[in-house]
Amino acid sequence: VNGREAARTYVEKHYREVLDEFVDLLKIPNIAANREDLWRNARVLLDMLAKRGVAAEILEAGGAPFVIGSLDAAQAEGTLLVYAHYDGQPVDPERWTGSHPFEPVLRDASLGDGGAVIPIPVVERPSGDWRLYARSASDDKAPIVAMLAALDALKAEDIPLAYNLRFIFEGEEEAGSPNLQEVLKQHGTKLAADAVLVADGPVFLTGEPTLYFGARGITTLEITVYGARNPLHSGHYGNWAPNPAMMLAKLLSSMKDSNGRVQVAGFYDGVVPLSPLERTYLERIPAVEAQLMEDLWIGQPETSARLVESINLPSLNVRGMNSGWVGDQARTIIPDSATASLDLRLVHGIDPTVQEERVINHIRQNGYRVVEEEPDATTRVESPKLALVMRGKGYPAYRSPVALPLCRRMVESMEGSFERVVVLPTLGGSVPLYLFHKVLGVDPIIGVPIVNPDNNQHSPNENLRLGNFFSGIEIFAVLFSAKNH
């Protein structure tokens, strides 16, 4: 038997235990606001690792604890460091449908498809279309449970590990990983590896097994432009007093052309072009655009480029925009300010600060005086056009060279076990892959996502499609096991 078969057999026999362990972990709330909850998660993870013979420990680094572990192979071809995170995004229980974020509920289909509740523990082999609803069901507890089940599956079939494994589970990824760098620095010896597997993010939109060798970085800018000191009566002042909503609309509008091409000077400068092998991988990915448009009710994409091409470019996204009031709250005023929040996704070769500066220069070129703190009355009176720009904390993209032997090896393992494998040079989402490379000096950094793309990550009704979960166990079993199995 090979790794995939071992995983299948194991799930066939032990689906109930695997799900029970998963559900127990999901019941432990994992929101940054509650430190004690994060500690409870960490202690359970420590036990889960220990149960598999992994030498595990908890590291304190100022924030939520890190759980690390070490499991050596009898005959190792090398060492893999596997990263995942156990914390989740904040929850708004009232916006969840029919269940609570920390009281997992299993359904026989997605909520959108009218899924009915299935009691837990389950009494029959789950169908792949069943969904488990809970915070972090996908992001990012699923890979943790899946990779440990993969160890069980390999052990059950006496399939040896091909690599020594090192584990690092973080509890503050959703808070921007403030201590990850320091932990990697301080515990570099324990975490030393030939490659890092980052177990986070969804598989590609086709739902097929996916590897990614890079991820976009990200930074954010919040832009506020000003009108009068307070909202003004739109009748008495309208058409004379400046309208910051209109000013902001003009400013944002100037940032992109009608084909989605960013018009900020230098915005694409420094982008490292894709290599021929990376292009080959991209070209193998089936077209998803038509189906996506239908599924997502999209009448027209922003660009005529393919989605997977777009993802290899830096982006400028208006994630939020606010001024005055709309709907029932609307009142006939000229707003006193207007704010837009932008996220800038970065690709390999683009520095976060440089990209922020380009956008800030663009704002200046549009006639704005740019300040970085709330302006006072004098500044407002003296500046014909004034913008407050607040920079978020960003981090760069990273992309490993796909031609590295370990990259090719991983792709071959996957392609040897699955019908089709999607290889992404760059994941669209942002994962701080660069840190592992920067601090540990490791290359490649390989993304191993397993969850369904429609998992409602970061939103109410986060869910995991069980088919993806079981497939995830197979994926880890394949990647961890020796080539000839």
Added chain:
Amino acid sequence: VNGREAARTYVEKHYREVLDEFVDLLKIPNIAANREDLWRNARVLLDMLAKRGVAAEILEAGGAPFVIGSLDAAQAEGTLLVYAHYDGQPVDPERWTGSHPFEPVLRDASLGDGGAVIPIPVVERPSGDWRLYARSASDDKAPIVAMLAALDALKAEDIPLAYNLRFIFEGEEEAGSPNLQEVLKQHGTKLAADAVLVADGPVFLTGEPTLYFGARGITTLEITVYGARNPLHSGHYGNWAPNPAMMLAKLLSSMKDSNGRVQVAGFYDGVVPLSPLERTYLERIPAVEAQLMEDLWIGQPETSARLVESINLPSLNVRGMNSGWVGDQARTIIPDSATASLDLRLVHGIDPTVQEERVINHIRQNGYRVVEEEPDATTRVESPKLALVMRGKGYPAYRSPVALPLCRRMVESMEGSFERVVVLPTLGGSVPLYLFHKVLGVDPIIGVPIVNPDNNQHSPNENLRLGNFFSGIEIFAVLFSAKNH
């Protein structure tokens, strides 16, 4: 003595009674939500009118009651119908500073200038800079109390009325005057007049006595443009999925040029130009722009035209704009929709529906399919660019010919009594003057505002500057009294 002197003398002697009557009226809540409160107001107003010998009655018309009254002059030059409203905008008591909207508080200066509380009843002649804080202190109970005090003042000095007076006090102006038209129709005989005085709105920004002979109309449009069916992860879909915030920014941006000129085709068509006399009045109004810019922290107006010129043009104002989330709530998504709420102020000659259509046509010309109801999935998938446009209830502007004898007469009376009088062909704000003309066939409709422009109308901390209140009593005494007094 003339009317102004009579009013001064009266206030000098009776300021305490006048203020007490005012404060008692302000203590009666007047929010649309509470019908019984509106009835309490109406009954008190009935008594207040009766006390002055006005034959008054309450009219029921389906909503809040109307209070009407009639007082004939011994030797009338004609009949004036005086309109005011006694209802107020909703209140948010928590946002009021140091007092409750329906527990009036007197201060020796504005809150902004650190005004200290002065006990009521007052024991000394109030200074003009004192302010009375309460809902409807300015909008619109002040003119009611002032015009009745003016009757008292004229009577005290035996100055005859120059006109028969008819009164109509409405209790649902802030709710859009749903029954005013019907009441005017049904009771046209009782309300018949040679001119209507509308006692609402603030005096011009210079604070000087003001008459207006027209007011802008208004209509509103709420525009929603669509992206995907729900917010999408900005990493996985960013740069490919359409961003409705950016689409809306482009659409709004196309509506005005950088000098504030509306670019919607035909937007200014049909505007009735100002007559030479109206131009003369405009030119007499002192420049307020530089002072306004300083007071309101405005770095640069939207237009280089004068404020009073701008007000005689139709306007397009983005009163609110919303998409996704900003600030602490920001999340890295591509919003699923973006909404802007526009108000369109109308001037004489522009029909509300026609103006709405022009904007809607502009949206179409920008490639949008326009729908008037929430679109379904099919509509969204089938429309490359899709906008939901909801029309508000609008009403037209009206402008009386300032050359009419009664207009000239009123301006002369005012100019004979006050150092400088501001005559506005059009008030910037919207008041349904057109209704009086349309239903009663009366011309002129004359606006007689008395309250301070910085009264926080419709907002927390609404207030009345007592100097304006006392001056308001003088204004009504002047307008009501015979020319030779």
